[in-house]
Amino acid sequence: MPEFTDSVWTRPARPRTGQPTLSREQIVRAAIELLDAEGAAGLSMRRLGARLGSGATSLYWHVANKDDLLELAVDQVMGEIYVPEPGDTPWRVGVSVMADGMRAMLLRHTWVIGLLGVRPTIGPNVMRMGDRSVALLSAAGFTGPVLSHVHSLITAHVIGAATTEAAVAAAVHRSGQSAAEIRERLEPFLEETAGDYPEYARWRQESGVTEMDPEQVWDQSFAFGLERILDGLELWRVNHIGDTSAAQSGG
Amino acid sequence: MPEFTDSVWTRPARPRTGQPTLSREQIVRAAIELLDAEGAAGLSMRRLGARLGSGATSLYWHVANKDDLLELAVDQVMGEIYVPEPGDTPWRVGVSVMADGMRAMLLRHTWVIGLLGVRPTIGPNVMRMGDRSVALLSAAGFTGPVLSHVHSLITAHVIGAATTEAAVAAAVHRSGQSAAEIRERLEPFLEETAGDYPEYARWRQESGVTEMDPEQVWDQSFAFGLERILDGLELWRVNHIGDTSAAQSGG
DNA sequence: AAGTGACTCGCACAGTGTTCGAGTCCACTG
DNA sequence: CAGTGGACTCGAACACTGTGCGAGTCACTT
Known part of the structure; x- marks a missing residue:
């Protein structure tokens, strides 16, 4: 029976002496x-x-095995995420930079998404990211369990948004067609079933979403969500901390 | 080369005549x-x-193949999500009910999470859910692309939160230990690396998070995030729609 | 009675992760 | 300098995977 505490990270690395061809x-x-x-x-x-x-x-x-290798790979790409130092910018900007960077990483390495739900990572890069996130959010005035909630909220938004985006991107890539071609081909199917989903069909027609550039829609959707989240957090800050000075400088 | 438009849902089901033993x-x-x-x-x-x-x-x-089977399974469990009718309750409550239901489903069927990023689902249950979501959010006053953004925001929060929660739950389950045992065993490892992650270590100690019931923390974290999102959306509504009557009744 | 199509299923193939034990080579000790 | 031990490589083998193919069975129509 494997133990949670027996992972790549808790096991000591094998000592290296010779000049092996593999590392x-x-x-x-x-x-x-x-x-x-x-x-x-x-x-x-x-x-x-x-x-x-x-x-x-x-x-x-x-x-040790493929699972370990994947865990190492996940931690490695997690290291690509840049978490700003607190104090450099207002906290909203700092959080946005982190969120944007994380989203970009997930879309560069979409395979990570499918692994995030399988097993938690506690590798050095993830830990370092957590450490810097704590610094960032502490400086913004968040403390205790709420700090963790805020961090989860941000990362959940990034992961969730990237998940659906990656799914569509993968399908598009697999099909070898452009997004426009797919939309054209999917159209008759949607027309056919429009009667079963009247609200959706109505919205689809009147929203003009079919005319838009899909990639831009993803970006806008993510940005819109992040802004609403930051608004909501700001509101909480004002009501529960009441100190807006931390918004500008760390500490 | 497979086509995006050639999926379980666009292909007609095979006609059934005999009395087969399998269905x-x-x-x-x-x-x-x-x-x-x-x-x-x-x-x-x-x-x-x-x-x-x-x-x-x-x-x-x-x-047709295992992928199709998984797609059918995903759509099936998606059907377990209850999306309230608009008008029954204030929109915040309606959205919360949907989000809670979706989260509960994902935690009942954690395997779904790993599939969401692989391929988009356009099965009947997902479509029906989309239809009802449009109704709910329309009644709340959201229109056009923003309606889609709001829907994405809610589902992203649910998926993202469930992803990390499921990962930990899976690890706990695999280890065959209780959460408390794991924490106890992981403690020395965290102590050892505390020096490398000072901010994190400081927060961990002073937040008292180590004394809490993990399951409760997940629930609280999810609820906290959802409330902040709904606050942010409410703020946007007030600023961009200015009509709060839709909050109570549909239309 | 013959035939047709729905449905079941054993075999086979290429591919997977991983274990085991044999083999190679280097750094060090006696 | 001989020899030993450990670091490292790797081919063979095992149990497993998804799936194509063709043969077989059965109910029903003509």
């Missing part, structure tokens, strides 16, 4: 490249070994 | 049971066939 960092990097290029289904230990010019089973010396 | 509904139901009991990794066509007392390849008569 853990190299393997993780190659895995990320493969995942970016071909998605989660494209990564197999044999293919990864081949890409590195070594046998598939050699990898198991450096990595 | 699509039965297969989907059994698949959901298996997924609930053992997670995504526990579902294989062979095991599913065995559970239904039939050969594994027999399933392929009723279902």
